[in-house]
Amino acid sequence: MLSFGHRGAMGYAPENTVLSVQKAIELGADWVEIDVYLVNRQLMVIHDDTLDRTTNGKGSLFDFTFEQLREFDAGEGERIPILSEIIQATKEKVGLNIELKGEHTAKAVYEVLSDLSNEHKKQVLISSFKMSELQSMSKLDESINIGVLAGDSINEAFAWAQKLKASSVHFSKRKVTQALVNQAHSTGLKLYVYTVNELAELRRMKILGVDAVFSNYPDRVLSV
Template sequence: MDSVLKIGHRGAKGHLAENTLESIQLALDFGVDMIEIDVHRCNSGEIVVIHDFTLDRTTNGSGEIANKDWSTLKELKVAGAYKIPLLTEVLDLIEGKSAINIELKGSNTAEATCKIVQDYVENRNWNYSDFIISSFQVNELFEARKFSEKIPIGVLSKASISEAIKIGKELNALAIHPSIGIVTKDKILQTKKAGFKVIVWTVNEPDAIARMQEFGVDGIISDYPDRLVKVQCLKLKGKVKSEKKA
């Protein structure tokens, strides 16, 4: 319970503009074990960190990311103040400070992302165990697995954990990433019995965080990573008090 991974959702989404270097830095400041981000491949080939398929919600631009060159994207503002980062910029920022969960959000992202992961493992101070590649897009996960047997994979699910386990076995995945809305204690036990770690998303309320820890998940993704730290500290204090009484 005390070793549950604290994972910042799109950085510290609940505090600062999602998927920005500033939001990611804040999550690091809170003491996360891992950063979760989303990536797309833009028209000129770069892997950019942004959630939506279009620019309209989070930036002062509009249109599909896949149709934009990096020369255009790098001039835009997120939430009026921040820049869209490249995946490489995020990796440079967090190197040696935390692990990373890269969600392949857009199409045709797997190969280019995996090439970056491979490069950072071979030429920088990264290990494959510092990465998880996850996605709802099963075809992208199979492309990632085809590229490398070494890169850890997580299967995202918001409908059926049983189906995710089936896919996970085909992929030789590390983890299943279910939505909190479909998680039960029995489902977590089923997933662990099948040989997978369980990383649940998106868990924001303190009571829900505590419940997921009690259920025995391996990682919790939250918009408020500071709450993950706080709940864990409270549990540790409670454990110490119990040991003293005993």
């Protein structure tokens, strides 16, 4: 069972920062998951479309210039990274799962990834709850790994995964059963589960045969 560091290693360091990503790598994560919004033509690595929860700023991301956004403290003196900085931090060390959060992110991410070697792109996974963004990415690059983030409907998630030729489907831990794991595997999909932090839950996921879990504490995944 693979370990995905959720927003880096957010149990130990400020989420979605270079520091958090470096911590996940240090702890032995197989992959690191981050979130991106396209803001003023820059791919900002942040989970929310507002600054309030994760920085010392307030208000919408879209009310500030890129230079202003870079002035905010994202925790422990870290600034909000851009995607290229995270790619640099993870390159040849760990897989990178980029979750497309906002509108029009697919094309911008594709342009950044186009500079990477084919070998490096194999270590990138694009996921989203926004099927329109995943469709755009799939059309731009059919070879890119796609992960469908499931909403309320299990059947809809599998239908989209088939349509997009996804490599994985991602479900909340609340939805995971043996039948769900079997359904994914029978259709050639890997099943990834979010967000699993407690050891008892991690053990349950491993027994069920889940392929990977997202955790705020990626080292705990390795301990089971």
